[in-house]
Amino acid sequence: MRSVVWSNNCLTLLNQTLLPNKVEYIECNDWQRAAEAIRRLEVRGAPAIGAAAAFALVLGARELTGLEFCKFKHKLAATAEALRQTRPTAINLFWAIDRMLGVVNRLPPNTAADTAIAALEQEAIAIAQEDRTVNEKMAAHGAGLFTTPTTVLTHCNAGALATVALGTALGVIRKAWSQGNITGVFADETRPLLQGARLTAWELMQDGIPVTLITDNMAGWVMKNKMVQAVLVGADRIALNGDVANKIGTYSVAILAKEHGIPFYVAAPVSTFDFTINSGTDIPIEERCATEVTSLGGNCVAPAGVQVFNPAFDVTPHTLISAIITEYGLLQAPYQESIKQLAALRK
Structure with missing residues (x-):
């Protein structure tokens, strides 16, 4: 589709x-x-x-x-x-x-x-x-990170629905699954628009890849109980130092992954890198309407008139990222250097 x-x-x-x-x-x-x-x-x-x-x-x-x-x-x-x-x-x-x-x-x-x-x-x-x-190409490079049966956690939707075909993070998952090295996926629901629940879970089920849906605030407990061995997400913008903007909630997942000693991977094409900004502090963060938070499925779930803060994205510092998967291969720290090399390849 x-x-x-x-x-x-x-x-x-x-x-x-x-x-x-x-x-x-x-x-x-x-x-x-x-x-x-x-x-x-x-x-x-x-x-x-x-x-x-x-x-x-x-x-x-x-x-x-x-x-x-x-x-x-x-x-x-x-x-x-x-x-x-x-x-x-x-x-x-x-x-x-x-x-x-x-x-x-x-x-x-x-x-x-x-x-x-x-x-x-x-x-x-x-x-x-x-x-x-x-x-x-990203799928092939990223699948190389998974050489033994692994269960991964993902946030939001970085699949075929988010691209023209296959997907970024889900593209890697699909490839590693075909090689027998992904045993299952935990998908955060991803509030407030539930793109993990509505889209990621649906995509993976279409492919027959085992997926377990969890609410966003269950990720830490899932990690503590050793139910996942890696985190894999997509990105919307990546700065020169490797800071990554992605769907709101990604930053929290990255912190939890570090606390539990779990690698945190980002899959993104070169077109997602912004070679004009030095760090994530320069990334504009979209804020969306309050009704996305105060309503769910068309039903109001909050008191009328409540104040709402609804950023659509957050920024994960490069210090929390184990590797960035691109069509040119894997980028690893120091990201300032590896991203400069990537920029040269792009030219």
Whole structure:
């Protein structure tokens, strides 16, 4: 089941807000609907957001057919800026938009709009296809960490639903499972939107991988009772020093893992690294509406008017991370050096 599909000039997105109870697809025939899907988390997960934004720019460009190239670029840049505002934390969104605009900026000034649109479409398709390849490479590298039967704990959803295919953290789990080295997965429910309960548990069950769902505040007890031997999560942005932004609650899991002597691994493609910021303190943290906390399944679970703090992400310091799995291999401390080497490879 694919989260992002491009066909016949239409972007089709799997509506993840309805899973697992209902499988429904959203047809985006204009960039505004795609932007709304990103904002509403109907499509989510850093790589999937990046791919969706790339195709949204193609849709936006198609609305500019017939304009002279200078005006075309100006209006496309405005569309890109609107897309940037949808989700502030996941760097893949900005990476994909910048990559798409780079295609247009490299074209000669007398380029016809139709030519530019065709070039944008090919670039968006390439971004999506590369994500599949990148996930497969990450899975192979990450699976090498598991050489004996292991039960892992994961937080949020870093699977095929969060990418174009396979997944980041769940991609590694799928590969290690196929090799006989994953015996089961504990999935945190991941409040407030329950992406672990609704999405991760559902994905793993579809693959026949044993999964046990727990509430977020059970992770420490599970570790203390030696029910898991490793933690594996995805990421939304990684700083130069190796600090990692991921779904809220990841930081707590990392602290618990360190306390119990359990390795804490992060799986993320190079597109998730922000080579412009030095540490996690520079990562913008998205805050979302209070109703995500005060309501559950459409039912109010808190007193009316209560004050709510609802950050969507937290930052795990690099000192708590055992290794970062990328398509180029494993990064380990000192992360400042290994990430610099990764940046050089990317160029």
